[in-house]
Amino acid sequence: MYDIIIKNGTLVDFDKNKLTVKDIGIKDNKIASIDSSLNSGRKIIDAKDKIVSPGFIDIHMHEEKIIDGEDGEIYDIAYKMLKMGVTTCVGGNCGNNRQSIDEFFNFIDSNGAPVNYMIFAGHNYYRNKLGIDRYKEATREQIEKMIDLIREDIGKNGAVGLSFGIEYSPGIFLEEILEICNSIKEYDILISAHYRADAKKGIDSIKELIMISQVTGLPMQISHLGSCTAMGQMRESLDIIKEAVDRGIDVRADCYPYDAFSTFIGSSVFDDGCFDNWNKSYDSILLTEEPYKNIRCTEEIFHKVRKEYPNMLAVAL
Ligand SMILES: [Zn+2]
Incomplete structure (x- = not known):
């Protein structure tokens, strides 16, 4: 007896590269069987003409501002994600947080959330908090302060890594990025980055991000590669990333499925x-x-x- 049977759903079989229609038996919250005809279940869900798939992970999204959201608007983005099949969201991308990580997770702890959330600590969030002009270099003292805040959010408040939005703060020097990254290396984290510049300048930006990963040893997720180099530089940027991966550098890239930003x-x-x-x-x-x-x-x-x-x-x- 299964707890749930999802009947007649279309499954994507990536081993055979084709679609198959099967039943899925779930017991104790786990898939116990995938077969042609399962019948004995406490709950039966008919999935005829529908694709059954694991929940998607959206590694690049921007979380809602929930702290002063009004009734009905709380989790507006999360609910839209859920309707698209996304069950795990990674927010805080592009160097930006909509509220402090502490506030965000406290809210979720008390209220629950429609999706699983992971959050990057966004570098520009701290820059803004300290009032650093986006066109200016951070001073030594400001970098130290940012490091303290970032370490607290990663070490204590549950951020899964650090994101950069370099293009949004042209004053960010490479030294600032390297220094901050080097100060959080003991944590098991991912860094992600919205590049310094796109289109004709995109290739140099991709090379900079790969170099940051190489020098710091931290895994790097290059954000929305399409909006950086899908203006004629995509083939070259993919070759550069592949070559870096082949050299053992832990770098990946994501891309959203539309040609606008x-x-x-x-x-x-x-x-x-x-x-x-x-x-x-x-x-x-x-x-x-x-x-x-x-x-x-x-x-x-x-x-x-x-x-x-x-x-x-x-x-x-
Ligand atoms: Zn971005």
Whole structure:
């Protein structure tokens, strides 16, 4: 007798590279049997014409701000993830946290969560907390302070690693990254990074991230490779990553399945020179909030919105 039988579901068999229709018997929360015809179960779920798969892990997402979320909006992102089959989310990417890790996990401990959450400590979160200008180098004293805060979040508060958003703070020097990484090496962690620059400058950025992993010995997850080098540099960047992996460097990359990116219009991503680098013009930027919702930029609108609504999300197509 199984606790649950999922009947007639389509399973993806990666060994044979094909789809098969089978029943899955679950006992004590574990898959006990996958067979052609299972019948004896306390609960039977008919999955005809549906694919049955393990929950997906989304290694690159940005968690919601839950602390001052209102009723009905709490876990808005997590519920959307769940509808897409994602059961484990890794937040805190691109150097950014929406609230302190302590607050986030305390909230989950008291309220539960629709998905399993893992969180990176985001380097720029600490930079912002200390009031460091995004275009400026951190001082020695500021780096020491960041190290203390990061060590506390990784050592005590449950962060699974450290993420960098280098492009978002052009003042970040390589030494700052290396020094912080070297100070947290005793922890069993992953580092992830949103590269320094994309498109024509993307290859140098990928090389920098591989070098950081090589020098520090920490495993590196290169964030959303597509938005970095899918502007004509993808083949070269994949070759460089493969060559690094072959040399024993623990580097990986993720890529989202659409050919656009989105970030705040006030971000340094849109600083002078971006359109030359991308070979694009102002009308490739779509605005997402009123009073410019669904409007594509002109030069005038672009500069106006950057100034007046720096926190508006923009989509670059
Ligand atoms: Zn990013």
